[in-house]
Amino acid sequence: MPEGHTVHRIARQLRLDLVGRRLAVSSPQGRFAAGAARVDGQVLVAADAVGKQLFCTFESGDVLRVHLGLYGAWDFFGSLTPLVPGGFAAGSMGAPRLRRSVRMGEGERETPAGDAFPPEPVGQVRVRLASAETVADLRGPTACEVLDPAEAAVAVARLGPDPASTDDPDAAGEVMADRLTSRNVAVGQLLMDQSVVAGIGNIYRAELLFRARLDPHTPGRRVPRDVARALWDDWAVLLADGIERGFILTREDLSEAQRVEAVTDATLRNWVYHRAGEPCLVSGTPVVVEEMATRKLYWCPTCQV
DNA sequence: GAATTATGCCCAT
DNA sequence: TGGGCCTAATTCC
Numbered sequence: 414m415p416e417g418h419t420v421h422r423i424a425r426q427l428r429l430d431l432v433g434r435r436l437a438v439s440s441p442q443g444r445f446a447a448g449a450a451r452v453d454g455q456v457l458v459a460a461d462a463v464g465k466q467l468f469c470t471f472e473s474g475d476v477l478r479v480h481l482g483l484y485g486a487w488d489f490f491g492s493l494t495p496l497v498p499g500g501f502a503a504g505s506m507g508a509p510r511l512r513r514s515v516r517m518g519e520g521e522r523e524t525p526a527g528d529a530f531p532p533e534p535v536g537q538v539r540v541r542l543a544s545a546e547t548v549a550d551l552r553g554p555t556a557c558e559v560l561d562p563a564e565a566a567v568a569v570a571r572l573g574p575d576p577a578s579t580d581d582p583d584a585a586g587e588v589m590a591d592r593l594t595s596r597n598v599a600v601g602q603l604l605m606d607q608s609v610v611a612g613i614g615n616i617y618r619a620e621l622l623f624r625a626r627l628d629p630h631t632p633g634r635r636v637p638r639d640v641a642r643a644l645w646d647d648w649a650v651l652l653a654d655g656i657e658r659g660f661i662l663t664r665e666d667l668s669e670a671q672r673v674e675a676v677t678d679a680t681l682r683n684w685v686y687h688r689a690g691e692p693c694l695v696s697g698t699p700v701v702v703e704e705m706a707t708r709k710l711y712w713c714p715t716c717q718v
Numbered sequence: 719g720a721a722t723t724a725t726g727c728c729c730a731t
Numbered sequence: 732t733g734g735g736c737c738t739a740a741t742t743c744c
Binding site for chain 1: 737
C-alpha cells in the first residue's frame with residue numbers, strides 16, 4: 414500500500430541491507446539504462462523517504478528519485494535484515510505483489526528460478542540495485558530518475574512537511590497548518606496535496622478526517638488552526654504506527670485480539686475507507702462514497718460536520 | 719476467464 | 732478530461 418508509511422519502510426530496508434555497500438545498478442527492462450549507468454558501481458550512502466518519494470544518494474552526490482505511483486513496488490531478495498526486531502524481513506513492498514509469499518507469512522519471499530542468487534529478473538524490472546548479498550528490484554514506478562544534488566534539493570523542496578522526515582515536528586506542523594488554512598480548497602483535497610503535507614494518500618485522508626470528525630468539504634480557510642494542528646499531530650501518530658506495523662490501521666477502538674485479526678483481515682482496519690454503504694461504526698449512518706478531484710472519498714455525513 | 723478496480727500523479731489535449 | 736504506468740486482487744459473468 415504505497416502511502417507514506419510504505420515508502421518509509423522501503424527506505425528503512427534499503428538502509429539495513431544496501432546503504433554503505435557498493436552496488437551494481439542496472440535496468441533489466443532497459444528503460445532506465447542511462448540513469449542506471451550514472452550510478453552503477455558506486456557506494457549507496459543514504460536512502461531517505463520524504464512523503465511518497467524515495468531518495469537514494471550515491472557517493473558522487475547523484476540521487477536516484479523514485480515514486481511508486483499506483484502500481485510500483487520493490488521486491489527484495491537474498492540476505493535481508495528484519496525491519497523490526499524479531500519481525501519478518503521484507504519481501505515485496507509497494508503495490509500488492511507476490512501474494513503467495515505474503516500468505517506464507519509477510520516478508521517471506523518467493524524465490525524465482527529456484528534458489529539461484531542473484532535471481533533472474535522476472536517481468537518488467539526498471540531498476541535492480543544489487544550488492545553481493547542482496548537484490549532490490551523496482552517495477553512499475555511512475556517516476557524513476559537520477560538527479561544531481563541541486564535537482565534533488567528542488568524535488569524535496571516541492572514537498573510539504575513529513576512527520577517522519579523532519580527533526581522539528583512542531584515547526585513542520587506550523588508549516589502544514591499555515592498551508593492548510595490559507596486556501597478555500599476543500600480540506601479533503603488539501604490533505605492529498607503533497608505540497609501541503611507529504612505522504613497522505615486516499616486511505617489516510619479519509620481516516621484522518623473521520624478521526625477528526627471533520628467534513629471533508631470544509632474549505633481550508635474555515636478549518637480552525639487548532640484543528641489543522643491536531644490533524645498534523647494525528648497524522649504523525651498514524652504514520653509512525655504504519656511504519657512499524659507495515660499496514661494502515663486507524664481503528665483505535667480495536668481490542669488486542671482484533672488487532673491481531675487485522676493483520677490478515679483488512680476489513681477491520683479502518684473507520685470509513687472502502688466501507689461505502691456500510692453502517693458507520695459510530696453513528697450507524699451508511700458511509701458515503703463520492704468523487705472528489707477524481708478520487709473516491711469515503712466519509713460519514715452524521716459524524717463529520 | 720474476462721472485466722474491473724486500486725493505496726498516485728504526471729502529461730498531452 | 733483522458734491516457735500512461737504495468738500489476739494483481741477482486742468482482743463479475
